[in-house]
Amino acid sequence: MPCRHILIAEDEACLAVFLQTLLREGGHEVSLACNGRQALDALLRCNGGGEKVDILLTDIQMPEIDGLELITRVRAMGMTVGIIAMSGSHDPDMKARLMKLNVECFLRKPFRPEQLNNHIRSTIQSGRLE
Numbered sequence: 001m002p003c004r005h006i007l008i009a010e011d012e013a014c015l016a017v018f019l020q021t022l023l024r025e026g027g028h029e030v031s032l033a034c035n036g037r038q039a040l041d042a043l044l045r046c047n048g049g050g051e052k053v054d055i056l057l058t059d060i061q062m063p064e065i066d067g068l069e070l071i072t073r074v075r076a077m078g079m080t081v082g083i084i085a086m087s088g089s090h091d092p093d094m095k096a097r098l099m100k101l102n103v104e105c106f107l108r109k110p111f112r113p114e115q116l117n118n119h120i121r122s123t124i125q126s127g128r129l130e
C-alpha cells in the first residue's frame with residue numbers, strides 16, 4: 001500500500017496514539033488533532049502549504065466541532081481528501097448521513113486494526129485521491 005498522509009481527528013488520547021502507531025507501522029505519515037477545530041486548521045495549513053493530507057480519519061463525537069460538521073465543512077471547501085469516519089454511536093441513520101457527505105468508509109467502534117487497514121486500502125484504491 002503506498003504511503004499516504006493521514007490526519008487523525010480523535011479526542012480520546014489513548015485511541016489516537018494507538019491509531020497513530022498502527023498507521024505509522026503501516027508506512028504512513030500521520031498527524032493528530034484532538035478535536036474538529038484542530039483538524040480543520042491542520043487540513044487548511046497542510047493543503048495550503050504543499051504537504052497535502054490524503055485521508056482524514058475522524059471520530060464523529062468530538063468537542064468544539066464534531067465530526068459531521070468537520071466533514072460538512074471539508075466537503076463545502078472542495079477539499080479532495082478521502083474521509084473515513086468512526087463512531088461508537090449506534091445511531092441507525094449515521095451511515096446514511098455520512099454517505100450523503102461522500103464519506104468513503106464508516107467504522108463502528110470498537111473495530112479491529114485489519115478493518116481500518118482494509119478501509120484505508122479501499123480509499124486509496126478508489127482513485128478519488130489526487
